[in-house]
Amino acid sequence: QSALTQPRSVSGSPGQSVTISCTGTSSDVGGYNYVSWYQQHPGKAPKLMIYDVSKRPSGVPDRFSGSKSGNTASLTISGLQAEDEADYYCCSYAGSWVFGGGTKLTVL
Amino acid sequence: QVTLRESGPALVKPTQTLTLTCTFSGFSLSTSGMCVSWIRQPPGKALEWLALIDWDDDKYYSTSLKTRLTISKDTSKNQVVLTMTNMDPVDTATYYCARTSCPFGAFDIWGQGTMVTVSS
Numbered sequence: 001q002s003a004l005t006q007p008r009s010v011s012g013s014p015g016q017s018v019t020i021s022c023t024g025t026s027s028d029v030g031g032y033n034y035v036s037w038y039q040q041h042p043g044k045a046p047k048l049m050i051y052d053v054s055k056r057p058s059g060v061p062d063r064f065s066g067s068k069s070g071n072t073a074s075l076t077i078s079g080l081q082a083e084d085e086a087d088y089y090c091c092s093y094a095g096s097w098v099f100g101g102g103t104k105l106t107v108l
Numbered sequence: 109q110v111t112l113r114e115s116g117p118a119l120v121k122p123t124q125t126l127t128l129t130c131t132f133s134g135f136s137l138s139t140s141g142m143c144v145s146w147i148r149q150p151p152g153k154a155l156e157w158l159a160l161i162d163w164d165d166d167k168y169y170s171t172s173l174k175t176r177l178t179i180s181k182d183t184s185k186n187q188v189v190l191t192m193t194n195m196d197p198v199d200t201a202t203y204y205c206a207r208t209s210c211p212f213g214a215f216d217i218w219g220q221g222t223m224v225t226v227s228s
Contacts, residue, residue, distance in 0.1 A: 003154060036214035038155070045204060045221050046155065051214035089155050093212040096170060097145075097157035 004029065004090055004100035011106040017078040020103045022090030023071060030071035034093035037066060037075045040102075041086045049088075050075060082107050110134035112144075112205050112219035119225050120195050126224060130188040130205030137163055137183050143210040144188040146179065148201040149221075156201075161188055162210050197226045 005023040012018040022029065022037075029035055035053045038046035048057055050066035053073065063079045073092070077084055085107040090100040116128035128146070135142055146158040159179040160168045169177050178191045188205060202223045206215035 032212065034212040034214075038215070045218040046215070047218070048214050048216050051209075051216070057216060091155070091157075091214070096168060097160075099155040099157065101154045 002098070004092060004098055006088075006090060006100040006103045008101070009104045009106065011108055012077075012080045013108045014080050014082065016080050017076060018080060018105065020075045020077075020088055020090075020105070022073040022075070022092075022100050024073075024092055024094075024098070025071055028071075028092040028094035028098055029068065029073050032093045033068070035066065035068060035073040036091045037064075038089045038091065039084075039086045040089065046089065077105070080107055110207060110217045112207060112217060114203060114205050114219045114222040116203070116222055116224065118223060119227065121228050122196055122226060124195050126190075126192045126195050126199070128190045128192075128203055128205075128222065128224075130190070130219060132186050132188070132205075132207070132219075135207060137161075137181055137186070137188070139163055141210050143208040143213075144181070145206050145208045145215055146188075146190045146203060147206060147215065147218075148199075148203045150198075150201040153201075158192075158203075159190060160208060160210075195226045200224065200226050 037050040040046045053068045054066040112132040143162040145160040161179045176193045202221040204221045207217040
């Protein structure tokens with residue numbers, strides 16, 4: 001399976017909103033409602049931020065939201081904060097699990 | 109509180125077999141719907157799912173690595189073990205174990221990871 005396609009980097013100023021896209025195929029993102037998103041700070045383990053396309057685990061701020069349209073999933077972060085600066089990875093079930101290449105979010 | 113911790117050698121030689129252990133607490137791998145996965149991340153690169161074992165001892169592997177991987181569990185010790193044969197320098201990575209909500213779910217709790225370097 002090929003990795004899901006994410007932009008290498010996105011940026012935004014504090015208080016703004018940013019959206020990270022995750023493009024796959026009908027065999028992964030488009031075929032299942034099992035897309036998840038992970039936040040990873042440097043030197044740390046990934047943290048689950050969104051699962052099942054749009055559900056938030058307990059403790060994740062509601063500034064983080066997920067959606068999907070066709071073969072593309074999206075993570076939107078509203079009200080950007082400095083602590084949101086991190087790498088973000090999408091993941092989809094596809095018979096097994098496939099990750100995206102990761103997106104570096106910079107808070108300007 | 110759910111925790112997972114990976115352990116294993118920091119350095120292995122090419123062609124050797126790597127054995128990693130994930131020791132967890134706060135949940136039972138004999139509970140229906142519970143699974144544990146192994147995921148790795150080469151330095152500066154993306155995450156890659158490797159293998160999963162479920163509560164019923166069913167095992168699933170990455171298509172590209174399945175001939176080299178074996179996952180097993182010891183429910184009484186709360187441990188999951190991953191072996192990877194014929195190690196190569198390209199296998200240098202941080203290896204994570206993560207609790208997974210089966211059958212299709214997300215990796216909701218991760219261990220801190222263990223860095224493995226493959227070098228002679």
